[in-house]
Amino acid sequence: MTDYADEQRYELEAIESIYPDSFTVLSETPTSFTITVTSEAGENDETVEVTLQFTYVEKYPDEAPLWEIYSQENLEESDIQGILNILKLQAEENLGMVMIFTLVTAVQEKLNELVDEIKKRREEEKRRKEEAAEEAEKVRFQGTVVTIENFLSWKAKFDLEMAELKRKRMKEEEQLHSGKNKLTGKQQFERDHNLDTSDIQFLEDSGNSVEVDESLFQDLEELDLDEDDPDFDPLALGSDED
Secondary structure, three states, X not given: OOOXXXXXXXXXXXXXXXXXXXXXXXXXXXXXXXXXEEOOOXXXXXXXXXXXXXXXXXXXXXXXXEEEEEEEEOOOHHHXXXXXXXXHHHHHHOOOOOOHHHHHHHHHHHHHHHHHHHHXXXXXXXXXXXXXXXXXXXXXXXOOOOOHXXXXXXXXXXXXXXXXXXXHHXXXXXXXXXXXXXXXHHHHHHHXXXXXXXXXXXXXXXXOOOOOOHHHOOOHHHOOOOOOXXXXXXXXXXXXXX
16 A cells, blocks of 8 residues: 655655755645746846645645646746646656656756747847838838728818818809808909909900000109108109199
C-alpha cells in the first residue's frame, strides 16, 4: 500500500532544497506551497516571471496535484493559458510519480521561450508602426486616391450644394420681380457691371450723340494754384466773380 504522506513529505523536502530562495509553504493541511520561476534575461535584460501554487491532494502522486498561477510579471493572458496547458499535459504524463520538479522545469523552459517571443513581438510591433508611418507619409504627399466610392460621395454633396444655391437665386429673382425685395443702386451695379455705361449707351441708341467740349476745361497744370495758401478754395475756381 502506497504511503502518500511519506512521498509527499520527501518531495517537499527535496523541492525546498532545490528552490531555497523561491519556495514558500502556505499551509500544512492540506500541504500547499508556492515556487517562483523566473526566465533567463533577454537581449535587453527583460525577464518574465510566474509564481506557481501547488496543493497536494490525498492520493498524490497517483492523482495530479492542484495548481494555479499565484502571481506573474510581464506575461499576457495567452502566455498564462499556455503555462496552464503545459502543467496539465505534464501532470497527465507523470501520474504515479512525484512530479513537482518536472512541472516547474517545464514552466521554466516555457518562460525562456517567451522571452524570445517577446523580443519578436516588439520587433514586429516596431515594424508595423514604421510601415504605418511610411504609409501615412505617402498619403500626405500623394493626397487622397480617387475611387468610385469617394467620387460619388463628393458628387452627391456637390449636387446638393448647387441645388441649394440655385434655389436661393430663384427665390431672390422672384422677390425682385414681385417688388418685395428691390435692389439698391449699389446692389444693381454689383450684379451688373454694364450699368456704368448704360446711360451713355441709352443716349447713343436713341440717336443722341454725346460730345464733350474739351475747351470748357482748363489744363490744371496751367493754373496758378497755391494749395499751401490758407485762403485757397478749390470750389471758387471758375467763379464769375473772380
